[in-house]
Amino acid sequence: MTDKLLKISDLDISLPEGSERNLAVENLTVDLSPGETLCIVGESGSGKSLTARALMGLLPAPHVRISKGKIEFCGEDLTKASDPRMRQIRGSEISMIFQEPMTALNPVMTIGVQIDEIFRFHVKMSQRERRLRAIELLEDVKLPDPEQIVAAYPHELSGGQRQRAMIAMALALEPKILIADEPTTALDVTTQAKILKLISDMQAIHKSGVLFITHDFGVVADIADRVAVMQYGRIVETGSVDKVLNKPEHRYTRALIASVPSLVPRAPRTRSDKIVLSTESIQKRFGGGKSFFGMGKPNRFVHAVKDVTLDLRSGETLGVVGESGSGKSTLARCIIRLMDSDSGKIMLDGVNICNLNRADMRPWRAKIQMVFQDPFASLNPRVKVGEIISQGPMIQGADRQTAQTRARELLEIVGLDVRAFNRYPHEFSGGQRQRIGIARALALDPEILMADEPVSALDVSIQAQILKLLDEIRERMNLSMVFITHDLRVAAQVCDRLAVMRYGEIVETGATREVFDAPQHSYTRELLAAVPGQKWDRQLAN
Amino acid sequence: MTEFWNRFSCNRQAVLGLIILGCVIFLASIANLIYPNDPFLYSRFPLSGPGENGFLLGSDSIGRDVAAGIAHGAKTSLLIGLIATIAAVFIGVIFGALAGYYGGLVDDILMRVTEVFQTIPSFIFAILLVAIMKPSIESVVIAITVVSWPAVARLVRGEFLALKNREFVQACHTLGMGDLRIMLAEILPNCLSPIIVIGSLMVATAILVESGLAFLGLGDPNVMSWGFIISDGRSMLRVAWWICTFPGIAILITVLAINLVGEGLNDALNPRLRERN
Numbered sequence: 001m002t003d004k005l006l007k008i009s010d011l012d013i014s015l016p017e018g019s020e021r022n023l024a025v026e027n028l029t030v031d032l033s034p035g036e037t038l039c040i041v042g043e044s045g046s047g048k049s050l051t052a053r054a055l056m057g058l059l060p061a062p063h064v065r066i067s068k069g070k071i072e073f074c075g076e077d078l079t080k081a082s083d084p085r086m087r088q089i090r091g092s093e094i095s096m097i098f099q100e101p102m103t104a105l106n107p108v109m110t111i112g113v114q115i116d117e118i119f120r121f122h123v124k125m126s127q128r129e130r131r132l133r134a135i136e137l138l139e140d141v142k143l144p145d146p147e148q149i150v151a152a153y154p155h156e157l158s159g160g161q162r163q164r165a166m167i168a169m170a171l172a173l174e175p176k177i178l179i180a181d182e183p184t185t186a187l188d189v190t191t192q193a194k195i196l197k198l199i200s201d202m203q204a205i206h207k208s209g210v211l212f213i214t215h216d217f218g219v220v221a222d223i224a225d226r227v228a229v230m231q232y233g234r235i236v237e238t239g240s241v242d243k244v245l246n247k248p249e250h251r252y253t254r255a256l257i258a259s260v261p262s263l264v265p266r267a268p269r270t271r272s273d274k275i276v277l278s279t280e281s282i283q284k285r286f287g288g289g290k291s292f293f294g295m296g297k298p299n300r301f302v303h304a305v306k307d308v309t310l311d312l313r314s315g316e317t318l319g320v321v322g323e324s325g326s327g328k329s330t331l332a333r334c335i336i337r338l339m340d341s342d343s344g345k346i347m348l349d350g351v352n353i354c355n356l357n358r359a360d361m362r363p364w365r366a367k368i369q370m371v372f373q374d375p376f377a378s379l380n381p382r383v384k385v386g387e388i389i390s391q392g393p394m395i396q397g398a399d400r401q402t403a404q405t406r407a408r409e410l411l412e413i414v415g416l417d418v419r420a421f422n423r424y425p426h427e428f429s430g431g432q433r434q435r436i437g438i439a440r441a442l443a444l445d446p447e448i449l450m451a452d453e454p455v456s457a458l459d460v461s462i463q464a465q466i467l468k469l470l471d472e473i474r475e476r477m478n479l480s481m482v483f484i485t486h487d488l489r490v491a492a493q494v495c496d497r498l499a500v501m502r503y504g505e506i507v508e509t510g511a512t513r514e515v516f517d518a519p520q521h522s523y524t525r526e527l528l529a530a531v532p533g534q535k536w537d538r539q540l541a542n
Numbered sequence: 543m544t545e546f547w548n549r550f551s552c553n554r555q556a557v558l559g560l561i562i563l564g565c566v567i568f569l570a571s572i573a574n575l576i577y578p579n580d581p582f583l584y585s586r587f588p589l590s591g592p593g594e595n596g597f598l599l600g601s602d603s604i605g606r607d608v609a610a611g612i613a614h615g616a617k618t619s620l621l622i623g624l625i626a627t628i629a630a631v632f633i634g635v636i637f638g639a640l641a642g643y644y645g646g647l648v649d650d651i652l653m654r655v656t657e658v659f660q661t662i663p664s665f666i667f668a669i670l671l672v673a674i675m676k677p678s679i680e681s682v683v684i685a686i687t688v689v690s691w692p693a694v695a696r697l698v699r700g701e702f703l704a705l706k707n708r709e710f711v712q713a714c715h716t717l718g719m720g721d722l723r724i725m726l727a728e729i730l731p732n733c734l735s736p737i738i739v740i741g742s743l744m745v746a747t748a749i750l751v752e753s754g755l756a757f758l759g760l761g762d763p764n765v766m767s768w769g770f771i772i773s774d775g776r777s778m779l780r781v782a783w784w785i786c787t788f789p790g791i792a793i794l795i796t797v798l799a800i801n802l803v804g805e806g807l808n809d810a811l812n813p814r815l816r817e818r819n
Contacts, residue, residue: 333712336716338712338715338716361718362718365716365717365718366718368716369716370712370713370716372709372712372713373709374709377708377709377710378708378709378710378712378713379710379713380710380711380714380728380731380732381732382731382732383727383728383731391714391717391719392717392718395717395718395719396717396718437713440713440717444717
């Protein structure tokens with residue numbers, strides 16, 4: 001194929017002075033043919049999103065700009081194209097799907113109006129024609145009831161539906177190139193599988209070239225024809241998907257692939273039968289909108305946790321898996337008493353802690369601690385790291401000296417320099433902050449660790465390190481752990497037993513291996529089937 | 543701290559504001575040295591123009607020195623502005639923090655109270671309060687405080703609402719930390735920047751309100767202030783322009799300077815700007 005759609009050669013994108021590095025993207029050379037899917041893979045900060053933006057002429061000028069190189073689109077150099085010409089190209093010849101469909105769509109305009117805009121700007125059509133075409137497009141992306149969706153506002157649609165509408169808009173004028181910037185990262189795994197299928201179906205029909213940006217190797221394995229791996233703004237390896245995934249040459253690619261958790265569950269460990277924590281039919285409902293001055297009936301209830309009965313044995317890791325909105329985080333917050341459950345029992349050491357008031361609860365706090373999801377939100381930016389870690393023991397009655405000595409020990413245990421003690425959280429990276437969060441939880445010598453998506457905000461290589469750390473300290477301190485995650489790959493590697501949640505209910509529990517090999521509930525089967533990259537896993541296994 | 547100063551000094555207008563404000567503060571602090579006499583002391587030369595009879599900025603209808611009035615008035619204005627603002631911030635933070643942190647019924651009650659204060663036009667409310675109490679420095683400070691705390695309460699409530707569900711606050715709950723400590727030691731330091739900014743701008747408003755009250759004859763009759771001089775000179779605006787003009791300029795410059803400093807603080811403390819660096 002000589003008629004390349006897109007040829008990027010020697011592209012440099014410079015960052016403003018005083019940034020971490022001078023060039024966000026350096027010497028980038030890559031090309032795309034019609035009907036081909038090229039995946040750009042990399043961790044956060046690798047420059048993959050900026051590359052996409054440069055193609056669309058959407059770099060945040062004047063601070064970030066192209067300093068060298070050419071972007072040839074069907075022979076035309078886009079770096080030299082005028083603004084009016086770029087506007088013409090955008091949307092009609094190159095279009096883009098963004099990560100977060102809620103922010104990429106205008107919340108005060110109906111879907112119909114937003115699709116209509118594209119036609120109005122780029123082609124001459126009567127209003128009736130435009131409307132018919134919009135409905136047709138929504139039908140193409142398999143949205144139910146397109147007539148209604150045309151009149152709907154973005155907030156009235158689900159995440160998956162919004163992303164479908166975005167895809168409909170992006171494909172409205174049959175662009176030659178579709179750029180997808182992490183289009184499924186914000187979506188649940190079952191929705192992700194459907195959107196990925198939709199993108200490849202659409203590509204087959206329209207014969208467009210797709211530039212797919214992602215950090216997820218599972219997705220790459222499922223969708224890519226060719227792969228480019230980026231690190232620190234440079235492409236370290238390109239090649240066919242088979243070659244890059246199965247015979248990676250560059251060290252970095254190999255390291256990345258090695259840190260993708262396998263779908264094959266780990267070997268089960270011997271476990272004791274001592275139950276350390278159990279819940280009996282926990283209920284939690286959230287009231288809908290409050291009525292005016294408390295008069296009238298409160299409308300709509302959301303039943304976030306429904307009749308959840310679980311037990312956690314000493315030394316084991318119990319995974320709670322489910323998609324967003326399944327109630328798994330609410331359940332964790334109820335168990336750890338950040339929220340009050342409506343009814344049910346939480347038995348810890350033979351005592352029901354469900355109805356204890358704050359003062360009575362205080363001594364129990366030390367037994368059960370939590371690691372939070374977002375390493376950037378979970379540490380107070382105004383408090384020094386040492387203080388953050390030693391606070392807990394001091395509240396529980398330890399004197400300052402002991403608490404601080406312990407905090408220093410813990411910093412070492414979680415793999416940080418002791419000098420971190422006197423620094424503020426913003427001086428640390430995401431993975432390091434998560435280590436600090438773990439140290440804070442360990443400072444009280446808990447028996448049970450509640451981990452709420454502790455690695456989902458982290459890059460895959462950092463994720464592997466944190467999972468390893470959690471494993472080590474679990475052994476070392478004989479912790480029992482409740483591990484909440486949406487990622488079945490992570491669950492397979494971490495958990496001894498699994499509880500699958502949907503709509504606030506637990507639909508299936510069992511040993512991880514049994515759940516993976518022989519799922520009983522139809523929803524579990526659906527979840528497992530939707531995990532991206534399964535074919536690749538099987539190839540690796542053979 | 544040095545980092546903060548670097549960002550602040552990037553904004554030239556803010557630095558200019560700070561310099562002017564420094565001059566006004568300096569003037570207020572040396573008022574007793576350069577004009578040791580009572581500024582209410584009248585002389586034999588009424589309505590002297592600027593520069594005549596030894597009056598730098600002229601004298602008023604009964605021969606009081608306008609320059610001395612401005613110097614002593616600066617003290618009054620700054621003091622009232624500062625004290626009223628500190629009091630308003632104190633009350634506003636307590637109301638806002640309790641409302642934002644506890645939410646629900648507490649929030650409803652506190653915010654309804656705040657709204658009652660907000661629905662009355664603030665300057666008219668201040669006039670009413672001073673008229674009910676006796677015009678004095680204390681009553682002016684109380685009036686300004688009463689009309690300006692609701693803005694702080696609203697702001698702090700918003701910040702607390704946003705911060706109380708952050709994971710670091712939840713982490714404090716799981717450690718068993720008490721409410722008071724969470725509010726004071728964990729959440730409050732994180733909303734200091736907007737409080738400092740709104741506080742600095744409130745000083746300027748307070749000075750304006752105080753001048754307005756004095757202009758209407760509701761200032762403390764025993765304390766010299768800018769508004770009082772203007773009020774005194776307004777009937778002679780056509781024969782003796784200097785009586786109103788110079789204190790007017792003093793108010794303008796001071797309020798402008800404080801606003802510039804406030805803007806500068808806002809830029810320097812704005813967390814979004816900081817993340818970009």
